[in-house]
Amino acid sequence: MFDKLALLGFGDGGWGLALLQGAGITIAIALATLPFGLLLGLIVALGKRSENIVLRWLATVYTTVFRGVPELLTLYIIYFGIQIVLQQAWISLGLPGNFSMPPFVAGMVALGVVLSAFSSEVWVGALNSIQKGQREAAAALGLSKGQAFRLVVFPQLIRVALPGLGNNWMVLLKETSLVSVITLPDIMFITTRANVATKEPFLFFGAAMLIYLFFSLISAWGVGRLEIRANRGFATFGGATR
Template sequence: MERYLALLSFGPDGWGDELLAGAGVTISIALATLPFGLTLGLLVALAKRARNPLLRGVATLYTTVFRGVPELLTLYVIYFGMQILVQQFWSWTGLPGSVEFSPFIAGMVALGVVLAAFSAEVWLGALNAIQKGQREAAAALGLTRFQAFRLVVLPQLLRVALPGLGNNWMVLLKETSLVSVITLQDTMFIATRANVVTKEPFLFFGAAALIYLSFSVLSAWGLDRLEARTHRGHRPRGALR
């Protein structure tokens, strides 16, 4: 037991500080990915409701591809493929030096485009749940389409979509472990390295599991509070007056 505690301690002889830093990277990339993925997902959902058939087709193709391709493959394609494209573009411009593609940015983009594909379906379902009369009433009041969306549709959209988006966030937290394969020093990367050095897989992978579980429990608590807040003052349809 003393040996295990020493391995998890902070300082030069323990891995506690490295695990803490890895947990910081994990939550950082998740928080950076969330607004990017949800915003892109909303745009894709709006495109799937567009009158233009070409726009609808592109949006449908996007969700089909990124929901069907493994996240790890998407990560590899974006990290290695985009780095090659950037290097070729840099050489074409004739500028000196080279460009390094950050693993953090690559991970954020890869996880973000996948999150967007799944959240687009949640946004789309929420948009379909809002009655058409809401938009017609906003137009009758003289609101522009943007004002109607911001003031009338979006508040209701967030309330309806929040449970599904919350599930997307929980999945995203676990998928951040994939970025360890592109050498980003997150929780999983540190746990794997500690296991290689100490030959204690149960200790360090168990510690990593506790870190992810802690993030999930805190997220579930926060989502419950947020959902309760969005439903404040809302009376379900059919409720007694």
């Protein structure tokens, strides 16, 4: 029993350091993907609420595609497909050497576009909850549309959207395991290699489960704190927020 646990240690023959580095890669790609995906999702949401029918159509097609296609397939298309296209463009421009998309960038882009498709629905729901009078009042005060959105709409938007975005983050955290298929050394990549080398699947996959669970618990606590902070100054009376 103790011999098996030693495989998780940091000494000779232990995989502890590799698992720690894999956990760092997992958190790094999740944190890199989050702002990219949420910002793109907000842009898509604004497109879906645009008065321009073309923008609304493009935003709807975007969310339909990336919500309907499996995340793993999206990852393969971006890592292999987009890389081939860019390589051909690289050659056609006569540039020296070869173009190679780093796995980290491919993973971030793939997870980011999927996150943006799902988070756009959260943003749309939050935008619909902001009364039109808020913007009209901002315009009456002489604020531009950009200033009204930044100073009046966005602070309220975050408060309403935060629970849904928190769920998106939790899903993203688990979906980072997909990047192991493009040889990015995250938790799943390291545990799979450790299993092959030691023939101890229960030990290493169990360790991976505990690491993901730890990240999820910390995330749930953090999102809860953010929700409390975002709702400061708002009180609920009889089911209505004032």
